[in-house]
Amino acid sequence: xxxxxxxxxxxxLEERLRANDRPGAVRIAVEAVTGERLDxxxxxxxxxxxxxxxTGTSWQRGDxxxxxxxxxxxxxxxxxxxxxxxxxKVRAAAVPAGRKVLLxxxxxxxxxxxxxxxxxxxxxxxxxTYFLGADTPPAQVVxxxxxxxxxxxxxxxxxxxxRVGLRAFLDELKRHLPGVDVWVGGAAFAHDREWxxxxxxxxxxxxxxxxxxxxxxxxxATVAADDGAMPTDDEAMPSDEAAQGDEGGPVDEAAxxxxxx
Numbered sequence: 669x670x671x672x673x674x675x676x677x678x679x680x681l682e683e684r685l686r687a688n689d690r691p692g693a694v695r696i697a698v699e700a701v702t703g704e705r706l707d708x709x710x711x712x713x714x715x716x717x718x719x720x721x722x723t724g725t726s727w728q729r730g731d732x733x734x735x736x737x738x739x740x741x742x743x744x745x746x747x748x749x750x751x752x753x754x755x756x757k758v759r760a761a762a763v764p765a766g767r768k769v770l771l772x773x774x775x776x777x778x779x780x781x782x783x784x785x786x787x788x789x790x791x792x793x794x795x796x797t798y799f800l801g802a803d804t805p806p807a808q809v810v811x812x813x814x815x816x817x818x819x820x821x822x823x824x825x826x827x828x829x830x831r832v833g834l835r836a837f838l839d840e841l842k843r844h845l846p847g848v849d850v851w852v853g854g855a856a857f858a859h860d861r862e863w864x865x866x867x868x869x870x871x872x873x874x875x876x877x878x879x880x881x882x883x884x885x886x887x888x889a890t891v892a893a894d895d896g897a898m899p900t901d902d903e904a905m906p907s908d909e910a911a912q913g914d915e916g917g918p919v920d921e922a923a924x925x926x927x928x929x
Contacts, residue, residue: 677697677700677711678714678715685719685736685743690739690746694747694750697747708751708755708758712785717782720744723736744781748781748784752788755791755792758792762794767796768797768798768819770797770813770816770821771783771790771824772809773804774803774825774837775805776803777803777824779824780802780824783822789871789875793875800812806837806840809821810844813845813848818848819848819849820851822852822853823837823841823850838850838852850867853871
């Protein structure tokens with residue numbers, strides 16, 4: 669039933685976005701949750717993330733313009749912000765996980781929408797979250813992780829271009845944060861088979877009730893929109909979206925599961 673509902677909501681959203689109807693798209697998504705057709709996590713994982721990924725892929729094929737990709741991202745961001753009080757309500761009722769996570773994008777990575785959805789999913793699973801967002805210097809991530817006493821750091825990359833610098837970024841985090849899990853995800857990892865499996869996070873596995881010891885991500889997952897994959901944002905967009913994004917040019921975000929963050 670939920671799968672059918674998700675497909676229906678996604679089809680409606682796609683129709684509204686084709687008509688450039690941001691208010692209509694926002695209303696459909698929000699009412700799907702308030703009307704209890706979908707919960708927020710399902711909306712993020714099965715509707716918004718794949719919608720962004722497909723939009724990014726369409727941009728890469730030349731089927732949609734940059735402004736259309738940005739409009740889709742802006743629409744999804746509005747939906748996520750409107751639903752945040754609902755995220756807090758679910759969090760208040762969740763069994764505390766007893767763990768803390770910091771979420772950030774590396775330098776020059778402007779797409780953080782997928783990662784934001786991943787952050788919300790950690791919240792709803794009872795984790796304490798610290799979302800730093802886009803373009804965060806490694807020294808600041810290290811300082812924040814130490815000051816906040818986090819158990820894990822989740823990093824999102826939306827394009828293959830950014831993966832080049834991501835390796836050094838992750839190595840620096842690991843060097844300065846012994847004992848802290850460092851996970852990666854995002855659109856750039858949606859179909860990855862070469863990145864070290866112990867760094868790719870399986871969001872569904874990590875957030876499963878009783879999965880406190882699931883510190884090691886499962887190969888194939890990507891944080892962020894996969895919950896696909898660590899959500900992409902403008903995000904979710906490209907990575908199957910590549911680009912520059914929400915704030916700059918086309919995106920590649922698609923994010924959290926390997927594709928999600």
